[in-house]
Amino acid sequence: MESEKKTDKKERGLSPGPEVEEFANALDSCLAPGLSVADKRTRVLDLPRKYHENAIRRLIQKKPKRARDGHGDVDMDAYEPVPAVTDPADVSKMQQLEKEVQTWDLVRRLLPLRYPESRPSQKKSLFSESTHSTQPASARSLDELFDTDPILKERRAVIQWLQTNASSGPDIDELARELQQNADRGDVIAYGWLHTRTSIKHRKRLTAWPHLLERQSPNIAASHVNSDGAPLVTNLDPDAAMRQARKLEPQDDYFERAIWLGCFEHLRRGSSLDTIRDWCQERTEMWRAVSMSGILLPADGKENLADAPPPSIALWRRMCLSLARNGGADDYERAVYGLLAGDITSVEKVAKTWDDFVFANYNALLRTQIDNFLLGQCPPDVASGMTQSFPSFDAIQFHGDPEGLERRLIVSLESQKSTMEEALEPNKALQASLIANDIDRHLYEQALVITNDANKDERSLLLPRTLSDGTDITPRKFFGLGQHDGLRIVAHIYALIALLRHFDALEGNAPDTRANAHWQYSQESIVAAYTGYLFQANLDELIPLYCSILAPPRQYEVLSWNMIHEQEAEKRVTQLKLIKRVGIDVLQFVETLAKLVFEDLGDQSISSGGLFTERLSILMDGPPTARLGRGIKADFFGDDDAVVAPKEENAVRSLEWLLEVEAAWPEVLSIGVQVYKHFFKRTHLLAARKLMERVQFDSILQNITNQEVMDWATLDDVDFWAQQLEESGITTATPEEVMTNARNFRELECLAKALDGLETLGSMVAISAEYAHVPLHTDLATDKRSRAPTGDRNFWTAVGDAVKTMKERMQPLLGGWLLASIEDGDEELAQLRQDYLPETILGFVSGLHCAGTSLSRDHLLESMELATIVAERNSDLTGVFVKAGRMTELVEAFAACSKALAVATGEKRATGSSSKKLREMGWSRDLWAIKQ
Missing domain, CATH: 1.20.190.50 (Delta-Endotoxin; domain 1)
Known part of the structure; x- marks a missing residue:
């Protein structure tokens, strides 16, 4: 027994972070006895927010802080860089925390949309394949459109999530720093094309020409070139380069590209119109803010529609598409107009990450739906004439059958060379499944990976291997048993889904037919694996809470294989109190435990009445002696120090x-x-x-x-x-x-x-x-x-x-x-x-x-x-x-x-x-x- 205790201690040597208990306490508060189903639903829907804030807090604590000596006032003019994180383990931990923050942010945005506190019973879950509804009831405003169209609302939520993710990246000025340095203008960010203006003025002085330079004779105009020898624009209108098919001075070209990069990043990050205006005003480029203000979709959800009639806004979108396809001197300029027009190709050209590619497609889908709404607000003849005269990009038609659209998009990114590596990262794959409304399949495959991992060396009682439905699985796309943070995240996501579905059933809502019984049993292995982690982390008192989420008989099986390790009678009594508190039948539990353990003994190997494996031998060999008789063997039970199987x-x-x-x-x-x-x-x-x-x-x-x-x-x-x-x-x-x-x-x-x-x-x-x-x-x-x-x-x-x-x-x-x-x-x-x-x-x-x-x-x-x-x-x-x-x-x-x-x-x-x-x-x- 002593050696067994040592073994248990070795196996239970994990040191969990405080978030493990914090997550459990938050979940427990949602399931407190005495709460109504409606109250429990409200609390569960609020859980992702709590988990999101918890992850943000841990990320802030993990990030390095500037050292302060505590003497005197802080010199605001002195630049004190934040020390860089160099330890690979710390870097990996920070990266995982950033991904966790993103995951909970996505869940907190999407969960209430598909599981609202009061909803018609026929409405499908977020975690079942989306139903692309027919045209919603006529809306009179953009805000009303978002409120009445569930598909539009969900896509808007995904875009806001992508915008928030982008906002956590480097500062926009930092991204444009290299271009700004090449612009050779120091810290001056205003006053437009300084170098080109200087060249034009110098040209006028040199030729003593008081009029517009384009009025000069062709022979003289041919010598008007920039420092690279390319034809130079003759005036400073914003569209001069495109209209005249001429170039700017190379330094101003870098400046122009820096500004368009900044404009794109502001749109990509969902900056508000006021923020964009202030940024453009600092650079004396207010016309750019005006040109981008037709339809703004900021991350704060306060959509901005220009103060113009619907035909004008619809026409503006088509002009933006024309610029994205046929105009612009730079990829980022075309991407800005492509983003405003709802184009995909021009925006994907500057996309660097998985998020960028998803944003390009979702932005196009959303703006196509908005355009359809605007055309519906126009007189029929105006709408017909506009669609015939000015082409627009229809992202919904581009993606084909609306059913399963999101999943096809996500799958395509997994096979696309530029996004494959990121798409197959477990955190990103989990996020992708949420966006694609394919979370059931993802959780099923995640469970298969976990159970295969658990049974790799020997049969696992806690995580029995389940039969696959034949789907090819890429293991690196999912969390392994040793990735405890990922296991915690995916276990709680499953818990949220299972609880909300359970509440639906209690309230008489239509059951979700997406997850079949086989999938559900497999998915429960995720929570089972997490209880195994809690056991290893000496947090046995949390195990009943998570088992209460599972459905019988798995509920009793998982609880049994965890509780069987308990050796102390006092702790068994405590555990039974906790088990009863979370609503699990204690009698059913102990009976299931005993039956499972006895079945595991494998008594079938010896049939009733058959020969025993070893005969009892008490007596010593040889004839009886006068003093001892036959004599009894000492320690015929076996070595007292031996460990029972x-x-x-x-x-x-x-x-x-x-x-x-x-x-x-x-x-x-x-x-x-x-x-x-x-x-x-x-x-x-x-x-x-x-x-x-x-x-x-x-x-x-x-x-x-x-x-x-x-x-x-x-x-x-x-x-x-x-x-x-x-x-x-x-x-x-x-x-x-x-x-x-x-x-x-x-x-x-x-x-x-x-x-x-x-x-x-x-x-x-x-x-x-x-x-x-x-x-x-x-x-x-x-x-x-x-x-x-x-x-x-x-x-x-x-x-x-x-x-x-x-x-x-x-x-x-x-x-x-x-x-x-x-x-x-x-x-x-x-x-x-x-x-x-x-x-x-x-x-x-x-x-x-x-x-x-x-x-x-x-x-x-x-x-x-x-x-x-x-x-x-x-x-x-x-x-x-x-x-x-x-x-x-x-x-x-x-x-x-x-x-x-x-x-x-x-x-x-x-x-x-x-x-x-x-x-x-x-x-x-x-x-x-x-x-x-």
Whole structure:
């Protein structure tokens, strides 16, 4: 057991962060007893916000801070850089935290859209494939459109999430720093094209031309070039370069690109119109803010529609598309107009990340829907004329069938070279499944990866392998068992989904048919794996909470394989209180635990009545000796330090769990009998002894009746057991079954006790025999630990006590042991009786022989009494020895006792003497005395 405890300690060495308990506490508050379903739904819908804030807080704490000496005021002009994180482990942790922040941000945006607190029962879940509705009820404003179209609202939420992600990136000025430096204008960010303006002024002075330069003769105009020799624009209009097909000075070209990069980033990050105006005003480029203000979709959700009639805004979008496709001097300029027009190709050209590509497509889908709305606000002839004269990009038509559109987009990014690596990262893959409304499949495949990982080296009881539906799975796309942060995230996402679906069912809403039963069982392995992590992190008290999310029978199975490790009775009581608090049936739990553990023992490997794996061997080899008889083997149970097989230790623990629940006592008896049979069939005596010591029949009986052990005859009364069942309110067992199980349990326990008593005596005899020949030297006389000299009264008193215990424990085996159930047809008990009884009684005879020669001849007299019991006409022992072919051994053993009694030289010691009793029975040792 000690080595087992060390093993458990080693396996449970994980040190979890505070977020593990914080997440659990937040979840627990949502499921507090007494809350209505509506209240629970409200709290669960708010959980992603709490988890999001928790992740943000941890990220802030993880990021390095500027060091301060604490003296004086802070010099705001002094630039003090934030120290860079260089430790790879810290970098990885920060990156994971950033991804977790993004994941919870996405969940908190999408979850309320698909699981609102009050919704029609027919509405589909976010986590089922989206239903692309028909044209929503006519809306009169853009805000009303977003409120009435669930698909538009969801896409808007995804765009806001992508905008928020982008906002957490580097500062926009930092992104444009290199371009700004190449613009060769120092820190000046205003006043437009400085270098081009200078060149134009210089040209006018050089040619003494007071008019516009484009009015100069072609010969003179041909020499008007920039520093690279390319034709230079002749005026500073914003569209001069495109209109004249000329270039700017190279430095101004960098400046222009920097400004367009900034404009794109502001749109990509969802900056508000005020922010864009201020940014453009700093650069004296207000016309750009105006050109981008037709339809702004800022991250704060305050959509801005230009103060213009719908036809004008629709036309503006088409002009933006024309610029994106046919105009612009730079990719970012075309991307800006492409983003405003809802184009995909021009925006994807500057996309760098997975987020950028998703944004390009979702922005196009959203703006297409808005354009359709605007056209619906126009007079029919105006709308028709506009669509015929000015082309627009229809992203919905581009993506094809609306059903499964999002999933096709996500799958395409997994195979696209520029996004494949990022798309297959577990956090991003999880986010993608949420966006694609394919979370059920993702969780199913995630569970398959986890269970495959758990069963890689050996079969896992907590996470049994489940059959795949044949889908090809890319393991690196999912979290592994060792990625505890990822496991925590995905487990809680599953918990949110499962709880909300459960609330739907309780409220009578249409069930989600997307997740079939096979998928659900597999998905539950995610939570099961997380409970395994909690166990390893010594957070056992959190396990019942997460098991309560699972559906029976998985709920009880996962709880069982976690709780089976608990060794302390006080902690078992505490766990049962927690289990009851979260709404799990404690009786069902302990019964499931015991059944699962017994099934895991694999008792089917030995058929009823078949040969046992190993015969019981108590006696030493060779003929009986005058002093010891045959002699009992010392430690025939096995080494006391040996660890009982884990499966068998679990079987004993499962019965201890059953004992903690008052109404489970019939199962204690029923399963206890099966466990005893299993141990004895395999001669696993150490395990049988543990069961005998830790689950005692007397304790079971006292728990049932709240009284001390009464007359044993009462236990064979069916009415007594009927009364106990009635008082306990148990209807799942019959009095006859309980009576039989109680009798069998008690009699098998008697065998374990008898064997234990024999082994104790055999070990003490071995100690006395080992030192019988050692003289009492001074140096050895002090070695009390290893020597039992003849005069050691304490030792021989202990031997006498062992003999007394042995005789008491053997009595139940000497008459009718197991016969009642054998007569009822129990073949396993018949085989046990046949295999154990002859060897045990021979061991008893040898024990009496040894006690008679070492303590008192009265024990030899008792062996003679035992001989008469065996020889009686109605004895049930004779047939056992005859059938076993061991009657000769028994006769020789009794003969050896008789001889030892006859040649005994006198009374040895009176310890444990039973002379009075023997004399009352007509025996006297003087009958065997040999006169000298």
